[in-house]
Amino acid sequence: MTHRLPHLATRIFNAPLVIHPAKAEIAIAALADRLGISRVWRADQGEMRPLMFDMEDEYGFAEPGRTVVSGYDNIAGVARIEICGTLVQRLGELRPYSGMTGYDGIRQNFVMAMDDPEVKAVVLDIDSPGGEVAGCFDLVDLIYGARGRKPIWAILDESAYSGGYALASSADKIIVPRTGGVGSIGVVWMHVDWSKAITTSGLDVTFVTYGDRKVDGAPELPLSAEALDRFQADINSMGDLFVETVARNRSIAPDRVRATQASCYMGAAGVERGLADAVMAPDAAFRALLNTLA
Template identity: 30%
Template sequence: MNFFKNFLASVLGTFTALGLFFAITLMLISATASIIVSPLAVKSIKSNSVLDLNLNVPITDRNPSFDELDIIFDLNDQVLGLPEILNAIDKASKNPDIKGIRLRSDFIPAGWSQTRSIRNALLKFKNQGKFIYSYSDFLTQKGYYLASVSDSIILNPVGVFELRGLASEVLYYKDFQDKYGVKMEVVRHGKYKSAVEPYLENTMSEANRFQIGSLLTNIWETLRDEIALERNINIETLDFLINEDKIGTLDNALDENLIDGLGYETDVENMINVQLEQQENDKVNFISVSTVNQSISDYNKEIKDRIAVVFAKGPILYGEGTKNIIAQGVFVETLKELADDDWIKAIVLRIDSPGGSALTSELLWKAIEEVKKSKPVLVSIGNVAASGGYYIASAADQIFADPLSITGSIGVFASLPNMQGLTKNLGINSETVETHPNAIGYSIYKPISEEFKKQTKKSIESTYYTFKKRVSEGRNLSDTIVENISQGRVWSGKQAFEIGLVDSIGGLQETIEAASKLVGIENYNLIEYPRFDENLGSFLTDLSISLGVDDLFNVFLSNFKKSEFMKLTNQSPIDRLQMALPFEIKIY
């Protein structure tokens, strides 16, 4: 009897689950179809509205895709794209019904360059005579840098305030390799090409320490100067307060004019009511980024001229490419398509990449050279465009970078994993049979031979020479100058401008404006590329970002960098020669 009860319960449960699955699927299809059939209505903005700018959510360089499912699952503003943030702030500054902004930037999950772009947009907003009030439960250093533009900064009475200067931490793996029998065979070129240093040493070289220190100092000077300007604090005083740890408490931060008060979100709402000349307990009409962006259509069907914005994000690998991996497949095809499109008048290539495959970098460089024959290509450097990322950028007609961007790293290396020690400890031995002395070339189960190392060194020298030639010709710099600023050395965007690696200081918006002026058009539509298949899978990928799934993986591998893990487990012969950052950039 119990068997039949359990059997029937199991069958009933299965059919119930299937029924729910099909019901939800039909709801999704129906809802999606209705959205596709009837375009989003333009939303009106009420008088005395305030833009609620909560930046404590994942911020991507490109606007999140698959808006239909975002709407169905009410995920608007759970993941924000940098363009939509800047667009909303710009629209709000021009809309007389939007009086100000309530800012939340406790722990803004964006790069320094992206953060500065948002900050500059907020400054333009303020210059229109509108207010910005900031409230935070706690303020990280990056969050405070952004909030410093506010008319008033209110912090929770038991919150945390951080302003301590910059630091970068580099992990070294020599002892780890010796202990577990995993060794990276390294061939490199360049005084500063220290991407491989952690495999060879237990301590930081003077060359690496010098370049990191120079980079941090230059970036800090920009942050410090801009904070001091908006908070009306002397630069030397700000450095003194940090050096002497004079702002370790909220009371100290308040006394030194770094924040304006301690309170709660309701206090900020009351301040906004006063600013709006409303009653203290009146409800403020807060509006979201998506609401502001839907208040005015960005696309004008009557305008035929277009500027293409091509987003290239992630490591550079040989293959097809995705939203988070730069590869020749989709990107070369996209550039060819844009070259043949007469409505596309200019191309802005937004690069956010630490580099990667030398071969793929060359293929993308060549593709840009071909496109330039028909229309201009301008590069906007995001948080980083280093090594292979800069190799690609060097082909552009103009290069823009933010002062806080990281670029350069002109150098080449090869790092090949040798697992012989590990496999021997596990009782695994490898034997080979060859028709010629060097037929096997490289194997992870044996040390590389002197002949193989010699040939790899020749390839690196040849690739390094080509890299310098691309930079010399693309930037119109002498061979001597290029050699002096190469050797794997990394630079801030500000430093890169001073030595001629970039043409102008500016973000994505400034690059787009420069492109429009270059081709002589004032009215144009912006079109984002590459175009990837937008389906439920891509939606779930975006959803995983909003839920922090990737962050969990990063935490799991926090003591063993994910990029190094991938190098050990997924080394492709095509990608052996690397143009990549000399160390993992994490500026705290």
């Protein structure tokens, strides 16, 4: 199992994420213990406490790939596409697996459902804190571009934050339960600095590079001010893309979306902000959609 941890670390550290901060902290704390990182600090200098966490269950290390018979459920003419857990670019599964959902599987399911003559409408059944930036906004544009062909509803069970909300915003309607939530319209990038740990262990790391910026962000080195400025500019660009995408999808002024400052809103508060259309339990929302098709 441990030979896969470095690969997972590269998908969390030093990569932009559209994920709820609480979920990011869980993943970071778990990885820190497995990778020998003794202390992790937030940007506000608060220490991130270690958590008991089963990486095998969460990230699917316990068992190899499985055979999936179908990618979505057709319920009375409505294709239900399940989107839950952490979102990743490529999972190789048509359904959520071990706490993750792949943008690749969502895309394939959505395209098949839109082309399925037995499907009259599509439901994005979402309960996700978000995940990777890579692959997210291309999928959002795909779903948004399909509006008008068939009704597309995002029915949350229970919440859609960050990348999960980006997907929800691409639907015609967003229905959130009263204890569910929407928002977290922001981007996070986390740099891990191993330089002191390497020095303490008696090791020296020498980089031989071509290009002054080749090793910017390398965990073996402290993050320079110049590198931080460049990465901040990239994150700002991604954040602007997120804001503009939600503004387009929800017909909201970009300044209103930006003013949320990545806050999360529960139930009715999300509707008041224009981030959702109604507060309703998932089963009631599904029946409401069926009534529109009768």
